[in-house]
Amino acid sequence: MFGPEGPSLRELAVQALSSVEHGYDLLAPKFDRTPFRTPGAVLDAVAGALAPAGPFGDGLDLCCGTGAGTELLTGLCHRSVTGVDFSAGMLEVARRRVRPAGGPGVAWVRGDARALPFTAAFDLVVSFGAFGHFLPGELPGLFRQVRSVLRPGGRFAFPVFAPPRPARAAFWTLLGFDAAMRVRNALWRPPFVMYYRTFRLGEVLGGLRDAGFGVELYPLPEFGWRADGSPRARLVAARRLTPRPAA
Template identity: 60%
Template sequence: MFSSRGPSLRELTVQALSSVERGYDLLAPKFDHTPFRTPDGIIDATAETLAGLGPFGTGLDVCCGTGAGLTVLREVCRGPITGVDFSAGMLAQARRHHPQATFVRADVRALPFDRSFDLAVSFGALGHFLPSERPALFEGVHRALRPGGLFAFAIGEPPPVTSIAHWMLLGFDGVMRVRNAVWRPPFVMYYRTTPIRALEKDLTAAGFTVGTQPLAALGRRRDGTPNCWLVLARRSR
């Protein structure tokens, strides 16, 4: 799963027993050499799709981590791009990769922006928010966008119940729930708390007009269902 430049088992254990913020501060220098980083295929497919919907002016990467989403913004935005995250360690890595971008350290459940961006993206972050926390996140993104602005993020189709992947994700979430029941501080990271219909409902409640588009470059399952969708949430006013 990990390259020789990735974290050791001991380092991962220390991270998993930390808070989300502290855990990512520790993981940041080696994060790009783990499977947790959003794959380049998703980044490239998202950039290709958004290029057909743009160009855009200013861009915001929500929970930017080491800056994978800023690669997309750099391709499709004509104006300044900004990354926001609450991990100082992740932001330090992102600055190294994207020196032309602006970075803000903040809790994205209380984004400090008002009608500042034309496009917002996010990659691999939604599992770090409990369902009860999503409204504050989505309302903040809505507030950060200008009227007509777009919030885009990729979401994978859940693996079928007959697949190994389904049971691996179920097991991971189960382990995390046990860990958080017996250990403090909690480390919120769940793979099965973000079904697309629930996300659409929360986005609509936050004021977005929501649509989806298959990321065709990532292929389809045997039943014809796309492997991955791009959620497109637009602020209408």
């Protein structure tokens, strides 16, 4: 699961017993050599799906980590790109590794996604692999925050994958991981919020609509199709709606 350049078992254990913020500060130098980094195939598929709607002016990578999504935005946005994350360690790695030659300027901001330090300054917000760090009750507020930093008509986009079926080993792996995290958080403080099974598409779509988005789903055919004909992966593209003026 982890190569020789990745974190050791001891390092992972120390991270798991830390807060989310401090845990990622510790993991940051080796994060890109773990399975937790968003694979390049996912980034490429999302970039391809978003390209027809662009080019965009200003982009934001929400919970940017080491900057994989930020780098993607430099190919979609022509004016500016910003990465925001609450881990200083992850941002430091991102600053070193994302240095586009030409193209839009890139800025890095330390901040909490639940209280974004921006006005309505972006045309596109993306996020990759971060939603497991938010409890279900936090998602409505998160979606409202994203809407508040988008210009009217701006998009909030992220990939979602169909959950594995019980007959597959991945189903039980994720179930076991979430159960272990719940036990850990019941016995140890500070909590480390990372759950893979709490981000349910139907609830997410309802939450986005309640927050003032119009939502469209696009299949990502690069990842194939399930036996029932549904895509294994989709791009959620939520557009900020402009409220109708009062009659």
